[in-house]
Amino acid sequence: MDAEQMFDADVAIVGYGPSGVSAANFLGAYGIKTIVLERDMGVYQRARAVTVNDWTLRCYQSVGLDRELLKDMEPTQVMRWSTYKGRELARLKLGLSQIGQPTANMIYQPKMEQTLRAGVERYSDKVEVRFGAEVVGLEQDRDAVRIASKDIASGEMTVARVKYALACDGGSSFVRRTLGVPLIGSTLDTTWVVIDARVKGWWPNRHMLTFWTDRFRPVVDIPLALGNHRWEFPLNPDESEKDFETEEQLWTLLAELGIGSDQIEIHQSAFYKHHVRRAEYWRVGRVCLLGDAAHLMPPWAGQGMQSGIRDAFNISWKLREVLNGRLPETLLDTYEVERAPNVEMLTQSSLALGRLIKREMGRGEMIRTFITTTLSRLGLGVSPERFRPPSIARGWLSGAVGEKSAVGRMIPQPIVWSSRGQRGPLDGWLGDCMTMIGVGENPENLLSPEEKDAWKALGLSFLTLKSPTDRTGPEAALIDVDGTLLRWMRGYRTDAIILRPDRFVVASRPTGLGVPPCLDML
Numbered sequence: 001m002d003a004e005q006m007f008d009a010d011v012a013i014v015g016y017g018p019s020g021v022s023a024a025n026f027l028g029a030y031g032i033k034t035i036v037l038e039r040d041m042g043v044y045q046r047a048r049a050v051t052v053n054d055w056t057l058r059c060y061q062s063v064g065l066d067r068e069l070l071k072d073m074e075p076t077q078v079m080r081w082s083t084y085k086g087r088e089l090a091r092l093k094l095g096l097s098q099i100g101q102p103t104a105n106m107i108y109q110p111k112m113e114q115t116l117r118a119g120v121e122r123y124s125d126k127v128e129v130r131f132g133a134e135v136v137g138l139e140q141d142r143d144a145v146r147i148a149s150k151d152i153a154s155g156e157m158t159v160a161r162v163k164y165a166l167a168c169d170g171g172s173s174f175v176r177r178t179l180g181v182p183l184i185g186s187t188l189d190t191t192w193v194v195i196d197a198r199v200k201g202w203w204p205n206r207h208m209l210t211f212w213t214d215r216f217r218p219v220v221d222i223p224l225a226l227g228n229h230r231w232e233f234p235l236n237p238d239e240s241e242k243d244f245e246t247e248e249q250l251w252t253l254l255a256e257l258g259i260g261s262d263q264i265e266i267h268q269s270a271f272y273k274h275h276v277r278r279a280e281y282w283r284v285g286r287v288c289l290l291g292d293a294a295h296l297m298p299p300w301a302g303q304g305m306q307s308g309i310r311d312a313f314n315i316s317w318k319l320r321e322v323l324n325g326r327l328p329e330t331l332l333d334t335y336e337v338e339r340a341p342n343v344e345m346l347t348q349s350s351l352a353l354g355r356l357i358k359r360e361m362g363r364g365e366m367i368r369t370f371i372t373t374t375l376s377r378l379g380l381g382v383s384p385e386r387f388r389p390p391s392i393a394r395g396w397l398s399g400a401v402g403e404k405s406a407v408g409r410m411i412p413q414p415i416v417w418s419s420r421g422q423r424g425p426l427d428g429w430l431g432d433c434m435t436m437i438g439v440g441e442n443p444e445n446l447l448s449p450e451e452k453d454a455w456k457a458l459g460l461s462f463l464t465l466k467s468p469t470d471r472t473g474p475e476a477a478l479i480d481v482d483g484t485l486l487r488w489m490r491g492y493r494t495d496a497i498i499l500r501p502d503r504f505v506v507a508s509r510p511t512g513l514g515v516p517p518c519l520d521m522l
């Protein structure tokens, strides 16, 4: 038996929640042999996450799932902050962002997870999902990770030997504890009661995501998708879980908002305390931590689950490059370097939004918080001028990063035409490898022979982008009819960019088009 045959799979994913099922989709699409080990038999039925943004949908677009997922989502048209007396403090209208996806969408988490699981079934020749398999042991050496799991029904133990493992096993991650990675941070004092309901009858502005901002009883009022609705109420210091255990007690909270049994049927409720915690480091040898296993944030910015999905997208293409030997294993170190600052920023935004809805700040600070968190830091593309695509300050990037550089930024996604008249979102032409985009001419000519060889070894493909009035340049080009990407590139004074599979610019002219090193970069 040769060494390759001694592996049960290239990658094991522990946990099949949103982070795990996303990683399974991305790895499956790359053709990577993967085993998923999940303790439960079915999708976790308690809806937790409520919203999905454009960036997350763009990740799923790369595996052809965005349209399917959107069928069960409802675009958030309006977010508002209001007092109980109906004085509106702020209102935000949302639409299609420059990322080329609806900016914010209400979801129903169990349905979304079902769709994602169906997505994985497309790769059943590569991805094996073992339900009812609880991971109870993990060891690794220089060459492999061995994961022991127990079949919950039969008690039978199995050991899978894999090259890499992704711990997607949630906030109390067994893998994180087994690896001895400390979980640092704190848990907030306040207990929140979360009420989920099925909608029976309309009430005024039911469709608006409303933050009832109040010092004593702020409420998050969320129109979930598929006829569901959610309220999140904090318990005051003199209250306990005992005060809100029965439906009758929950109705008293809802009555304060004018909601009664004519409008809804209470479906379930739960108590939560929110965590502000992160694993001290996210990679130990051949094992990486993702999602809640790596970081926990309060829900006010709606970014916890989405951060796990973006973790999965970031690590999956890197694992592919390492597994197929095109880049060294040190590439995996860029996973935490790139993802942790974004998670930290969103955690801080979430905390600030929490203070905002509790009115723990004056008007000036409130307005500043609103602008810095909601408009720009969360990347809500409310208007082209305000568009702040996600960006990476350090990581697998070439050349200068900064205000004036395109490097490290996600590019917008306009609708483009091919010269043969096919029309569609840009990403449809980008594929899942590296792509070089040049303005007006074939960008291949801009690379030195060494650069070309190095990039071609990474599967680089070339695209020419033209304006609709441009008669010059190669025939096989994409036409940016409304000029969104051309304008964006002009803004960073570049006429050629190289994109990673996650649509971030890795290199650009004039800052340098070389393949970034993986060693000595941290």
Ligand SMILES: Cc1cc2nc3c(=O)[nH]c(=O)nc-3n(C[C@H](O)[C@H](O)[C@H](O)COP(=O)(O)OP(=O)(O)OC[C@H]3O[C@@H](n4cnc5c(N)ncnc54)[C@H](O)[C@@H]3O)c2cc1C
Residues within 6 Å of the ligand: 014, 015, 016, 017, 018, 019, 020, 037, 038, 039, 040, 044, 048, 049, 050, 051, 052, 133, 134, 135, 136, 168, 169, 170, 171, 173, 174, 194, 272, 290, 291, 292, 293, 299, 301, 302, 303, 304, 305, 306, 307, 308
């Ligand atoms: C009230 C509330 C509201 C929220 N709102 C939002 C929101 O609007 N937007 C957002 O993005 N996020 C939100 N979140 C956060 C979001 O729900 C979580 O971040 C997300 O579910 C984490 O996904 P995960 O896959 O990393 O972990 P989990 O969903 O916890 O999944 C972990 C999986 O691992 C399995 N598992 C665990 N241990 C083992 C083991 N030993 N062996 C095998 N399997 C195992 C579990 O069964 C589970 O299926 C909210 C959270 C709460 C509590």
